[in-house]
Amino acid sequence: KQEVTQIPAALSVPEGENLVLNCSFTDSAIYNLQWFRQDPGKGLTSLLLIQSSQREQTSGRLNASLDKSSGRSTLYIAASQPGDSATYLCALDMIKAAGNKLTFGGGTRVLVKP
Amino acid sequence: NAGVTQTPKFQVLKTGQSMTLQCAQDMNHEYMSWYRQDPGMGLRLIHYSVGAGITDQGEVPNGYNVSRSTTEDFPLRLLSAAPSQTSVYFCASSYSNSPGYEQYFGPGTRLTVT
Numbered sequence: 001k002q003e004v005t006q007i008p009a010a011l012s013v014p015e016g017e018n019l020v021l022n023c024s025f026t027d028s029a030i031y032n033l034q035w036f037r038q039d040p041g042k043g044l045t046s047l048l049l050i051q052s053s054q055r056e057q058t059s060g061r062l063n064a065s066l067d068k069s070s071g072r073s074t075l076y077i078a079a080s081q082p083g084d085s086a087t088y089l090c091a092l093d094m095i096k097a098a099g100n101k102l103t104f105g106g107g108t109r110v111l112v113k114p
Numbered sequence: 115n116a117g118v119t120q121t122p123k124f125q126v127l128k129t130g131q132s133m134t135l136q137c138a139q140d141m142n143h144e145y146m147s148w149y150r151q152d153p154g155m156g157l158r159l160i161h162y163s164v165g166a167g168i169t170d171q172g173e174v175p176n177g178y179n180v181s182r183s184t185t186e187d188f189p190l191r192l193l194s195a196a197p198s199q200t201s202v203y204f205c206a207s208s209y210s211n212s213p214g215y216e217q218y219f220g221p222g223t224r225l226t227v228t
Contacts (some may be wrong), residue, residue, distance in 0.1 A: 031214035043120075043221035044202060051214065090156075091212055099162040099172055100145055100213050102206075106156055 002027040002094055014113050019077035023109050028068040034102070035064050035075050038087045048075070049090075062100035074107040080112045098104035115140050118220035120205050126226045127195040135190040135223050137205030145208040145215070146188040150174065152224075157204065163188055164211035172213040195227045 003026045013019060014024040023033070026077045036044040048057045048064040050073065056065040077084055087109045091102040121136045128181075139157060147162035149172075159172030163182040167214065177199060179191040205220040 011227075032216075034216065036219070038191075041224075046216060046218060049133040049216045089157075090164040093217075095213070098210065099159060099164075099170055100147070100211065100215075100217070101162070101172060102217060103158070104156045 002092065002103045004090065004092060004103055004105040005017075006088075006090060006108045009106065010106060010109040010111075012111040013080055014081060015082060017074075017080055017082045019084065019110060019112075020080050021077070021088050021110070023105050025071045025073075025075040025092055025103075027094065027096075028071055029095040029096060033064075033066055033073050034090060034091045034093070034109060035062075035073075038089060038107070040086075044089065051091040062073075070084070080110075082112050082114050085110055085112050094111070115180060118205055118207050118218050120203075120220040120223050121183045122223060123190065123221065124224045126228065127192075128228055129197060131195050132191070132193050133195065133204055135192075135205075137188045137190065138186050138226050139143060139188075139205075139207040139218075140183060140186065141207065141209070141218070143207035143209050143218075144185070145211040146182065146218075147172070147178065147206045147217075148188070148190045149204045149206065150163065151204060160190065160203075172219070179199070193224075195225075197227045202224060 034046045050066040063076045147155040150158040159181040208215045
């Protein structure tokens, strides 16, 4: 069974520092990995999607890498801002999963202090 | 495009009551699904649909019914609400029912069953 782990569960950094969020998984048979942002009491906003054949994706200050051989993905957020405060979730689209089910990690709650 | 919309945003039910959570998308997406999010459990797939007239069960379907009469709408019905169904419910959609496509989530419905 796929295990998806996000460590740390919570992170607090001063404004301007770079953020490094980790996602590890046990089964590398995936179609893609998606990073989401969730604000308190809100829905999930898709940030980046990395296909299985890709090594990284970039969007503005965000960069996500994927290393299937080691079962890891990392989301980098450059020059963090207080508006980056949210919970970040990674989710895997598994080849073996029925119904296009995404398997989610537990999330990392980020606080960027002004 | 409004994307994925959900109504209501909040709902309180008494045990045994029934209700329907609404979900609609205006992106002509084939695939739609329902997840519930609970503390410590992450997001779990309830039901999904790969097109109008086609639905199937996810990993936690008990107590919920769905139907898909149009491409745009995918309502989730609770026939007899139980306290264990207190949760945040998210609807998601994807362009294709083939795996590997980016999934988009609605803002969620917070349901409390007393």
